[in-house]
Amino acid sequence: MDPARVKLLGMWASSYTHRVQLALKLKGVDFEYVEEDLTNKSPLLLLCNPVHKKVPVLLHGNEPVVESTVILEYIDETWKENPIMPDGPYERAVVRFWSRFADEKLGPAVGDVFRLTGEEQKAAVDQAFNNLKLLEDELRDGFFKERRFFGGDGIGLLDIVIGCGSYWLWVFEEVAGVKLVDPSTFPRFHSWLQDFEDQKEVKEITPGGNRLLEYAKGLRQMIVNHKSD
Template sequence: MALKLKGVEFEYVEEDLKNKSPGLLKYNPIQKKVPLLLHNGKPIVESLVILEYIDETWPGPAILPSHPYDRAMARFWAKFLDEKCWPAMRRACMSTGEEQEKANEEANEVVMFLENELIGKKFFGGDTIGLVDITANFIAHWHRFFEEFSEIMQPPLITKDKFPNLCEWVNDYTNCSFVKENLPQKDKLAQLFMGRIQAAKAAAQ
């Protein structure tokens, strides 16, 4: 999304993490994971590091704000999404029974912070898409998925009644032209999610 926002041409390569390619092992031998940005033969790893690198390397719409305080807050919320929100939402999706009930409560608590941060804003950075919005990609992706395949998870984690600001953000974000063109296919997302749900339930038995 960041490269598209900047108008940078690039080659996108998917990686099978169960059968890691020689290229991934060569360019990220420490973590052996994605995402990985290869620029001029040099690897950059870690999502938030990559986003800042893209912003500093290419001209175009700014991903981080110009004011130091605003930049610090953007980094804070991006880290919050990466380290707190994503793990909590993942646990809520993958757990079952009493564990799922507790996980849902924890996820609701962290998501409410995002809901409140969006009061009076179109995007997390204000009127334009920035670092926090791109970091929150996963919320937009999964929200779209659950709307269509709601029978998989009842009740849905994010609803308009409970999180109206966040749902409005999802709508505004996913309807941006460069975002809409690059959202993952729903059927592919469904296949991936169902596989993980079945594996999690099998492991819990």
């Protein structure tokens, strides 16, 4: 096999997959995309990611790399053009910190808003708000103050990590019937997200409007029905 051949195992609605697609696009790396059916995982997926059995998986030649944030750093270290990680160790540490925050705090809180109903959902909305407020404060007064993107003038790893999950916010708002990203409450986060979504490469990897919405409606219905069984 051509050692430089790049293959991505992904799923169309997976924001973790979108992260990798976006990073490869920003780097101008050609790759073959393989859509996985997560209800019937391929032998290749199970072979490449026996621990988590999840997408995305990046195959660089015969070498599999798994876990989206690990893949993003692998991509940045392998293809040096258009860096997505900063140079300095401190700045890199800050980016890794907020990236973990996005995956461990913000993402799960927003997921709970989508999954839950009634009082439980109200508590989840409070959690999501608190986490969004932390990011808003960071953009206003913190390390990323006065930057267009978290990465500076261009999209960096943290923009990819937060941004690729964030268009789900609009979808979840519509499906779960709650407003999360109000421009008056989170002006900086709101305008950052709009700017991110307006980027050509982001538009190219984001599934079209109704497809995500219909998918999310079906998912929500399934979760809510399952709870009332």
